[in-house]
Amino acid sequence: MARSNKLSVQWGTAQFNRFIADFLNATGADTSTALKKFTFDLMNRVILRTPVATGRARAGWTAAGKELGIKVPRPKLKPGDKGGPIDEGEYEEHLEGDRQWIRVANNVDYIMDLEYGHSKQAPFGMVRISMAELRSQDTLLTDIMEMYQARWGGIASGKRAKIQGNVLGDAFGQIKNMELPARRPKPT
Numbered sequence: 001m002a003r004s005n006k007l008s009v010q011w012g013t014a015q016f017n018r019f020i021a022d023f024l025n026a027t028g029a030d031t032s033t034a035l036k037k038f039t040f041d042l043m044n045r046v047i048l049r050t051p052v053a054t055g056r057a058r059a060g061w062t063a064a065g066k067e068l069g070i071k072v073p074r075p076k077l078k079p080g081d082k083g084g085p086i087d088e089g090e091y092e093e094h095l096e097g098d099r100q101w102i103r104v105a106n107n108v109d110y111i112m113d114l115e116y117g118h119s120k121q122a123p124f125g126m127v128r129i130s131m132a133e134l135r136s137q138d139t140l141l142t143d144i145m146e147m148y149q150a151r152w153g154g155i156a157s158g159k160r161a162k163i164q165g166n167v168l169g170d171a172f173g174q175i176k177n178m179e180l181p182a183r184r185p186k187p188t
Helices: 002-027 029-049 064-066 111-116 128-136 139-152 157-176
Strands: 090-094 101-105
Touching: 002 029, 029 064, 029 101, 029 111, 029 157, 064 090, 064 101
Parallel strands: none
Antiparallel strands: 090 101
């Protein structure tokens, strides 16, 4: 069952990646900035949806939180709590060249169980529902289109390219100007 769950998350991720690629093609947005923005929005939702009993599962998103500037609460473990040491997960990015990507992982041993409804707090999981929500709501696209419409009123199409650049700069400014900590080396 765990293998099919992993494949389902990978398939959902592939759909989400196509959605981001379509967005980039349609808007001409800077790929690395857009990826950071989508990852920031996605991880905010995932972290808030991750069920909390001891807090270990939520703490599994700490690596992503540190990189993206999202506060991830520390678990409240008591002596004798099951589960062993806290695994803070992984965050890896490659934002140069033609093939850019961001990889986030939560390595808590029961995270797939939680993703597939093991918890009453998150019966529909966290990651898949957050990806679907971002794709279906198109909040980023809606925000950008509203900014375009507000600025384009009565402006000739030849001047719209400059306005498009300004709008995208505003929409992604939060992430583009974000100060990022130095990357940690990947454990060997």
